[in-house]
Amino acid sequence: MIYLDNAATTMVKPDCVIKADEYALKNLCANAGRGSHAGAIKAASIVYEARKAVKSLTVCDDVIFTFNCTDALNTVLFGTAKRGGHVVTTVYEHNSTLRPLAELNKRMGVEYTAVRPNMHGIIDPADVERAIRPNTYLIAVNHASNVTGAVAPVTQIGNIARRHGVLYLVDGAQSVGYLDVDMRAIGCNYLCFSPHKGLHGTQGIGCLCVRGNPPLKPFRFGGTGSMSHTLDQPSDIPEGFECGTLPVHSAYALIAAVNHYKKLPLSVKRNLAECGDRMRAELAKIKGVKIYGKYNTLPNIVCFNIDGMNAAAVGDILSDQYDTAVRCGLHCAPLCHKYLGTLNTGAVRASLSYHNNSDEVTFFVNAVREIAK
Known part of the structure; x- marks a missing residue:
């Protein structure tokens, strides 16, 4: 078969990614951060190394591991929502962004403006700036369209977000692994992606990269392995946002995927x-x-x-x-x-x-x- 659906998920994985995933499934199945025995400590060290790998790739300060890119985007969109606020986004966005915004409109009266491309099919930063209102708290932009592949001018938009004091989210689902994505250069507060696309990693894990100390409230609630004496969800990053069991095998494969990409x-x-x-x-x-x-x-x-x-x-x-x-x-x-x-x-x-x-x-x-x- 000729496989040309790689924007959904890459089918062919590097040998190093396959071997890492298989090794972890056989040898690293303990819960990370949920015990002090050798297996749990080893699993926690793998997750730590995976965070380091993603940090080095995206130049971020913190990494929250999620189920996938959709989950990462939801975490930001619901975790930053302001009742009666306004979000600037684009018509190129995936439903992973549009549906949460539609739901926030129903729940909290959040409004959003979807900026249209210019005559060349490119998002014009000036149009993004014109869409900003006094109550705008977030700009959410798809780095590269999953439909046409159109690349947004994310750095210029980052300058606009900083100038207006607005939070900035970049959906890197299609760009990470095909473009160099440097959060410091882009100027975004949040970057979301899944390694099973451009990085040729495995399914089952997503990455929410955070730079600076932007606000974020927990989106999901449950066991975190920390602050277990209280029924209140911890809000510290990353532990407070990683409820339940992390896919250690996918994290181990993620390390291999990042290293493979850097050596391409x-x-x-x-x-x-x-x-x-x-x-x-x-x-x-x-x-x-x-x-x-x-x-x-x-x-x-x-x-x-x-x-x-x-x-x-x-x-x-x-x-x-x-x-x-x-x-x-x-x-x-x-x-x-x-x-x-x-x-x-x-x-x-x-x-x-x-x-x-x-x-x-x-x-x-x-x-x-x-x-x-």
């Missing part, structure tokens, strides 16, 4: 960019194929439609007749599809990883050409 040769990264750029260019030449996103996009995400065909039908043909996996539909980003005009048809997304190659791109382009005929 420039040639591997260049090959991914070349494959993505060639796929986009070749698909654009096919009569009846419409490409979404043109400027300042991640090369590994290519979104398109074929005239007169529903995206789901294209995906089914690619799977059944060409043994090729892509993502079709609305990609959990309804405002983006409303902006693109694809709410009724959905769109086809082909997303590459470091393990795809030029031959697979050629095969895929020829398949789309045949379907379009």
Whole structure:
């Protein structure tokens, strides 16, 4: 099978990640921070090393481990919410951001403004600034769209957030592992991602990176291994936000994934960019194929439609007749599809990883050409 659904989760994992996960499942199954025996201490040390790895990758001060990126985003959105407040976001956001905001509107009267891209499909920082109100307390921006791959000007937006004294959340689900993400340079307070995408890590763990000392109230409640004498949830970071058993095997695999990413040769990264750029260019030449996103996009995400065909039908043909996996539909980003005009048809997304190659791109382009005929 040719796997082109890497923006959802990468299928091919580096050997070091697989070995780390398998080793931890066999040898490190104790609860981290829940005992003083050797197994618990070893598990806690793995979690500590995983935090260090993520800190070195993102230049953050603290790391809260969550279930996934969605859980991390929810933790920030609910943990910073202000009754009757206002949030600035964009139409490119995933439902992991939009649905919590919709729920906060029902519960607490939180309003939000979704900034639309400019004529080039890029979020204009000036539009973000114009959307700020006196009661705005948070800016939440998707670093790279999971639909079109459009990259937001996160550093410029960070300058705006700092100038207005507004908290700043960056959704790094699609960017971490494909772009260098430095929280200090970006100027964000919170960064959320999952290692099972661009870092080629395993599923089962998410990362909420925090820089500075921004406000955050607990989103979930339960056992933390600390302050067990009180029924009040601790609010210290990270312990107060990591209820229940942490996936130590996923944390151990995360360490391997970060180390692997840091050692990736420039040639591997260049090959991914070349494959993505060639796929986009070749698909654009096919009569009846419409490409979404043109400027300042991640090369590994290519979104398109074929005239007169529903995206789901294209995906089914690619799977059944060409043994090729892509993502079709609305990609959990309804405002983006409303902006693109694809709410009724959905769109086809082909997303590459470091393990795809030029031959697979050629095969895929020829398949789309045949379907379009």
